[in-house]
Amino acid sequence: MTMAPTVDQTVRAAGEHALIQRILARLPQPGWLVVPAGDDAAVTRPVPREHEVVTTDTLVEGVHFDRRFSSAADIGHRALTVNLSDLAAMGARPRSALLSLVLPDTLPVADLDALMDGLLGAAAPHNLAVIGGNITRSSAPDATGRCIPGAGPLIVTITAIGSVPARRVLTRAGARPGDEVYVTGALGGAAAGLASLQENPAATGDAEARYLRPEARVRAGLLLARNKAATACMDLSDGLADGVRQICDASGVGMLIDSSLVPVDSGAAAWCGRVNRDPLTLALAGGDDYELLFTVRPSARGRLRGVRRAIGELPITRIGTVIRDRRQRVVTDAGEVALPDGFEHFR
Amino acid sequence: MTMAPTVDQTVRAAGEHALIQRILARLPQPGWLVVPAGDDAAVTRPVPREHEVVTTDTLVEGVHFDRRFSSAADIGHRALTVNLSDLAAMGARPRSALLSLVLPDTLPVADLDALMDGLLGAAAPHNLAVIGGNITRSSAPDATGRCIPGAGPLIVTITAIGSVPARRVLTRAGARPGDEVYVTGALGGAAAGLASLQENPAATGDAEARYLRPEARVRAGLLLARNKAATACMDLSDGLADGVRQICDASGVGMLIDSSLVPVDSGAAAWCGRVNRDPLTLALAGGDDYELLFTVRPSARGRLRGVRRAIGELPITRIGTVIRDRRQRVVTDAGEVALPDGFEHFR
Known part of the structure; x- marks a missing residue:
């Protein structure tokens, strides 16, 4: 007989089976879930007439989060959220x-309860619905x-699954010269909030909240896909500069980004003012925003208006143009400059 | 421009993007893979008229493997393989x-190349087909x-996806009193091989090979499901005793296991002889074998014969009976004894 764990126990004292039972008890069981978590594997009924979209992402303590402030x-x-953001980028x-x-x-x-x-x-x-998983010790x-x-580190890996109608999938590869670039x-x-928290783990403010509780643009992705408004899309996990490069590489095009049009987060602008940093560089190179970067054919502006109307308050801002020449440049008052580097693990 | 890594570089020197490109270049791209790995998420066309089966499992260095001998x-x-084994247990x-x-x-x-x-x-x-993933630093x-x-530890998490016709899914929950128990x-x-390698990392032999290169019983699971031969099934990742308990708990039944019928691996028997241990205890409590434990209604013996014929060399052995009384007991020459404990993480 497994004892129910108490909240002041450690996970080691509680034991694997008890922890699993504790989590299983919280999981909803929708009708399409033929065999729920708890067996060797979960069994689901696929969404009729849709393609399936699958992604996985891992957070490692000390690499992706710091328990002093998260x-x-x-x-x-x-x-x-980081996984939902990947699904959103595909329109799923x-x-x-x-x-x-x-x-x-x-x-x-x-x-563990709070994490759940x-x-x-x-x-x-x-x-x-969380339909499966496993728990193991760190080392x-x-x-x-x-x-x-x-x-050892706390590590959380999630695989997220969604669906999208066959001809509505958004990829990074559809941008064409003449398309307009939006975000x-x-x-x-998020980058300003992270920098602030690294200096003072007790800091509070809009930028800090933005870092600590990112939001995936699931509804925006869905609307862009279902209205056929976007030609290419990705999420900005590693910053705008990285996103621009990825869409350009996948689509075989270039982009001109107009620095005066890039929407800078107000919390980021306030923080940059205090620490005397350039907000544009932060907006271009800072990661963790999980906004969507996408391209729209000029003839599809009407469809984009439909998305804007349906989406409510979330701003959608035009920031540049797709060009044939495979350069990626930022247009500033001082002329064209190269994109700053994005974030890369292991570098 | 990302430089191609060389095999004598560290992963840190090679960099994330280069490692991802190196892995992506090796992955096959079947026709049902609408958008392959490399975008924000992968997109697949589900198997028509089948349910989807999903499982995830993680190996942590120092917990699930030891690099001195693996x-x-x-x-x-x-x-x-540990994930394939979970799919096999569902008949997927x-x-x-x-x-x-x-x-x-x-x-x-x-x-990294060798791991792949x-x-x-x-x-x-x-x-x-590997259709997605990610790479990050340890800590x-x-x-x-x-x-x-x-x-930090090397950690490998895999989510495996398979499919099974709707009415052919095997679960742990279908065993009924009177069913026969097979393995x-x-x-x-595997347990003997692991114990031997822990003592001497250079040890070689059948048991050691059995531990180092487990095989998932995918074909056996498929045949059991498609022939409707089994009423319940699971894989023996944590040992026979644990498997017996899990099927009994899920099905609301008990089991009598006949100790004289339990098939002991010949490498395990040889190792037990050398170190003076009881091979039956090892066969009951030792993990990592990844064999299938399943139950068969006596009226379905003909179907099981069909499975045996199709399966070739893999032995299928009757080891006991499902009973109404929710006890799990081992019948030995000395009478009935309780099942030994299985393996549990965190204990």
Whole structure:
């Protein structure tokens, strides 16, 4: 008989089976879920007449989040959101997710509960169901370099699955010369918030909130796809400059970005004023905004208007033009300059 | 322009984009893969008229494998095989997988290549395509407990997706009193091999090979499902005793296992002879065998014969009976005894 864990226990004391039961008890079971989590695998009925869209992303403690300022609930929220953002970029409707948790022994059960609160809180608005996963211990190298179970980073891997009608999929590869370049929301806020929190983990403000609780542009992606408004789309996990490069590479085109049109997040602008940094560089190179970058054929402006009307408050801003010549340049008052580097792991 | 990495570089020196390109170049692209890996997400055409089966499993260095005796190719092979085994237990045909790699900075590119060799080698016989994934740095706590990127465990998470006709799904929940209990292959080999390798990392032999290169019983699972031969099924990742408990719990039944019928792996028996251990305990409690445990209604013996004929060399052995009373007992010469404990993480 497995004992129910208490919130002040560590995950190690609670034990794997008890933790799994604790999580399973919280998961909704929609009608399309033929066999729910808890068996060897989950079984689902696919969405009729739609293609399936699948993505996976991992958050590693110390690499993608810092527990000095990201709470367990923030981490759970972020782990799902970065995956939802990838589905949004393809125009897909999210449906299910699988969750793999690598847990340090000393993690309190209360933190695991909070992580699930954040994750399931980000899932609920989309009716996304967690349909599987697993839990294991973390590890870290000892003095000889051999990995020992127990201490180690908290790691959250999510695979998210969604669907999209066959001819509505958005990719990075559809941009054509003459298309207009757009971005949702405002940029640089998450990067400013992260920089602020790294200096002062107790800092609060709009930019800090923007970093801690990113929002995936699921509805915008859905509308762009279903209205056939966009020719190419991706999400800005690694910054605008990286996004511009990726769409250009995949589509075999170039882009001119007009620096005066790039929407800078107001929290980022305020932070840049305080620390005397250039807000445009932050908006171009800063990651973690999870806005959508997309291209629109000029003849599809009417469709884009339809998306704007349906989307409500989220701004959509034209920031440039797709060109045949495979350059990626930023047009400023001082002339054309090269794009700054984006973020890359291992560099 | 990203430079192509060389095999004697570390993954840190090679850089994320170069490593991703290196992996993407190796991946097959079947016709049902509408958008392959490399975009924000992969897009697939579901298998017509079948349900989808999804599972995820993670291997953590120092918890699930030891690099003193598991090569990078062994780790890649194992990471996929443990997921294939879960699909096999549901009677599903594997189709696709997503791969998340958490890499220590010092890992040589040659090891990443070998890991992919092992993984793609295990995928090829099933025509399984890797359709997505991501790569990130590992981390480990410093003296103050704060996680720092760079050093840290190698972690491989795979999500595997397969399909099965709607009325052919195998679960743990279908066993009924009177059903006969069967197991594929022979048990205890992997546990003996692991114990031997922990004592001598250079040890070679049948049991060691059995541990290092497990095989998922995909074809057996498919045949059991498509012939409607089994009432319940699961894979023995955590040992026979754990499997018996899980099927009994899910089905609301008990089981009597006849100790004289349990097939003990010959390598395990040899190792037990050398170290003076009880082979039956190893076969009951040892994990990592990835054989299938399943139940068959006596009236379906003809269907099971059909499975045996189609399956070729893999033994299928009757080891016990499902009973109404919710006990799980092993019948031995000395009378009935309780099942030994299975393996549980965090304990």
